[in-house]
Amino acid sequence: MTAVQPKPTAHSVGETFDSLSPATDEVVGTYPVHSKEDVRAAIARARDAAEWWAGLGYDGRAERLRRWKGVITRRLPQLCQVVRDETGKPIADAQLESVLAIEHIAWAGKHARKILGKQRRAAGLMMSNQAATVEYQPLGVVGVIGPWNYPVFTPLGSIAYALAAGNTVVFKPSEYTPGVGKWLVDAFNEVVPEWPVLQLITGFGETGASLVTGGVDKIAFTGSTGTGKKIMAAAAETLTPVIIEAGGKDAVLVDADADLEAAADATVWGAFSNSGQTCIGVERVYVHERVHDEFVAKVVEKSKDVRAGSDAAAQYGPVTMPSQLSVIKRHIADAIERGGKALVGGVDAVGDRYVQPTVLVDVPEDSAAVQEETFGPTVTIAKVRDMDEAVEKANDTKYGLGSTVFSKSRGLELAGRLRTGMTSINAPLSFAGIASLPFGGVGDSGFGRIHGPEGLREFARPKAVARQRFTAPIVLTSFSRKEKTDALVAKLITVLHGKR
Incomplete structure (x- = not known):
């Protein structure tokens, strides 16, 4: 008997679909097809939760992420079985991708403050009376659309880094692996019960499209190049930035x-x-x-x-x-x-x-x-x-x-x-397991990066601050500026930068 795709079914409280084992066609779970209204409601809840989650600070979020990875680690056999049920892959392969994902959760939580926290920048001689700093602030609500081939490792490469950066997340897993997505979200909600910081929505392409146009602050998508282009086109209507991790021909x-x-x-x-x-x-x-x-x-x-x-x-x-x-x-x-x-x-x-x-x-x-x-x-x-x-x-x-x-x-x-975005030397695919290295491609393989410092910065906006420490002897930003001031500036810039 030929395998079939997940099937929508009638349900008294709305449309649902069955998740099927690709090995046997056995129904391994039934999940709701979330409507456009459902998705917008989830985004609104995430928006309400965003201030609280960001307010925990780097240390507070890191502690919750540590507890989450602890739950995943202790229940690893259970998670691996769900992955096997929905993808058919061997338990050992399910464990490998889950172990790598755990490493990424740990890295993101541990390094977020160092990467995204306030940093001093040199102000330069002309602006030496200023103190310059930059820090990275959360975007707000991030939508993550995950794939079915690595339903733990790949989406968590976006989810963990977005959470560590202070965002709330609405996650749509593939219609082929909704059970894996639910398992991960349920585990997170055990350690973060106060607010809906990480939410699950399930369904088909229409549900994903509703997430893209629903008012999130960024979309992280993994899937085909063709679908990625459609997501970009839809997101462009509201200038919603996207990360696209598409196909490869490695x-x-x-x-x-x-x-x-x-x-x-x-x-x-x-x-x-x-x-x-x-x-x-x-x-x-x-x-x-x-x-x-x-x-x-x-x-x-x-x-x-x-x-x-x-x-x-x-x-x-x-x-x-x-x-x-x-x-x-x-x-x-x-x-x-x-x-x-x-x-x-x-x-x-x-x-x-x-x-x-x-x-x-x-x-x-x-x-x-x-x-x-x-x-x-x-x-x-x-x-x-x-x-x-x-x-x-x-x-x-x-x-x-x-x-x-x-x-x-x-x-x-x-x-x-x-x-290419990544290369391994004398070993296969080793870059994927190193949490400090960015992951992503060029051309039809997409753009943007997950993992590493670059992955944390993808889910934050840089905030630049210049603070005057003392009044400059030469005031440049005033209509009261004299001609001799302009002449002095011209002479100074020539000394600094006019050498042959």
Whole structure:
């Protein structure tokens, strides 16, 4: 039986929908489809709560965030089971993303004061009588629209940082993972029962659209590039700023001096884990011609031990969103029709729920499998004459999210030349686990950053203050200013900045 999408159902108090297991189609939960009025009411409640939450200060908010991560940590098996129920991914993978999310909650709470608190700035010689400071103030209410592929790690990368910065949050999880969203919000409300600081809204695209146009102070969205563009267009009507974390077509570069065993292992894991449903997953590999054949042999050998399924021995689970199956199949078929070879898998690897690993070689660079985001357990491997060609081909894409370089001698150099928001060297996707590093892309992969200092600042507005410490001997901002004052200023600026 083919998996189906979440289904709306009639309900006595309003429309609801069922969350279904992608592995069995079993109903694992029923949730309300929140209307435009419901969303606006949630935003109004968040607005009322914002002053109280901001008033707790950095220390007060950090304490609540510490307690929240404590609840999540102690109940980790329960959370992981909810993730598995709604996504089908193995418990171990659910635990990995949850552990990384816990680290981000801890980092955001601990560092918010240092990053966002009042800082002195140099006033300069011309304004030396002034004391200059800048601090970051909360935006107010932040709307977060989360994805289904990493329903804990990804939205918490926005939620935790927005909360630490002093904002309240209205969170809409994907319609495929509403149970995970509810679990996280319920856990937070246990440690913050006083006000609705973090609220859940559930539903489909219309609910998300209502959040975008409902009067929030910023939207943080993770999803497809197409949906991101629609959100930007809607948000532009009210000049609501947005953070867009969209798709990727991430590449791995393998240099002639690379550790091929490590590179192959990283490629297999990065391409197939979570059924390839990873925005920073490995979709393309460019390998130096001197080591190409050996590398491909290692990838093929390792791929044979990887299997999709719902049993405990399977390395990854089903494709969560049924419509993605046709995209994956189309990409594989197009690659093969245009001269590519499937060394592992192929068109027949795409089933009704599961897609087995597919390794493609000799695929034309202008094919869909190379240019479009596949979001499935497939990878293309191409031979290049040198790393200059590898960089050129890796950058020849409308996306620019993550990338990986395997090289013993040129890792930093090559990483700096890649047009992506993030690059890991000699390890797969390591930037995602480092809470102090910003996460985000360029081009069709979106803009704005979550995580790290940049992520905290995304959810705050800078406030500049200049305070006069004493009256300046030369008053410039007055109609009583004399001609000799202007002459003195001209002479002074020439001495300071007019040197050849």
